[in-house]
Amino acid sequence: MIQRPENLTRHEMIGLSVLVAGSTNRDLVGISGRIVDETRNTLLVETEHGTKRIPKSNTSLTFTLPDGQKARVSGSILISQPENRINKKMQRTRWKL
């Protein structure tokens, strides 16, 4: 399936490049790299300075899709086991970050 911003939150994340655009933990802001693993609450990102584990909660992430399109995602809506995320019931609001 082609990745689009519309289906990003239900799609496989491993392999996408990501940038931490905002976080309550200031040390995490600016980390960028390729996602190599995902758990329910964290993403494992391969950066130039080693692999970093980034929590999904309280984080704003900017993903770059394979076609070059960029999308900013509120990390809290990604909290779910990756295999169950496809079935996750989303809120029907237009915006919530």
Add this chain to the structure above:
Amino acid sequence: MSYFESCLHSLPEGSDSPSKMATVARRLGYEGIIICNHTGFEKFFRPDAVREVKGIKVAFGIEIVANSPRSMRSRVASARARFPFVSVHGGSEETNKAACENPEVDVLFHPEEGRKVLGIAAARAARMNQVAIGFDLRPLIRLRGNSRSRWLEVVQRNLNLVRKFDLSMTITTGSRSCLDLRAPRELRALAEIAGFESHETEEALRYPARVLELNSRRWAGPGVEIL
């Protein structure tokens, strides 16, 4: 400051043009106004003239008045793409509930008009769909005696529901003329008489600016913004 007056009616529904309203609102200390007529954009009186008024943001929204929930839903769906601010004129229990259940609606104004309290189901739906409740303070100025105390009672009960479900709210004077406009300081004083806390009024006056800013961005879904 970023205070916005969110539900003004200009010509042909009110008695003044949008540019006149903008000039007066700027003098009173607002950062912006939203003209919310009941009719469509094409019926606004000279919307281009507003651009000549400097130092204030003017947005054209719509306040949807509908007889049935079904017609309200279809009108909201058609208005969403054209207007940055979509509000619904409440009143009956069915309209209030249908507006709260629609995530395309930004604000539900006048939910107390049918003298019925909002209802727990509607408040819960408003929380879920991020629909704000708009309090029009005009009856506080216009009404007298029994009718005003009845209005205050309904507003107080709605306010309790808003606090319980942590809903967003906005306050307005619902002016139809530039002479009806009140300064933010006067609105705050009026709202405190009606039972609002000072931090609530502060937030309520800022809320429309936030909605306009969020609606101007492109969203692919809840929590996903296209850059």
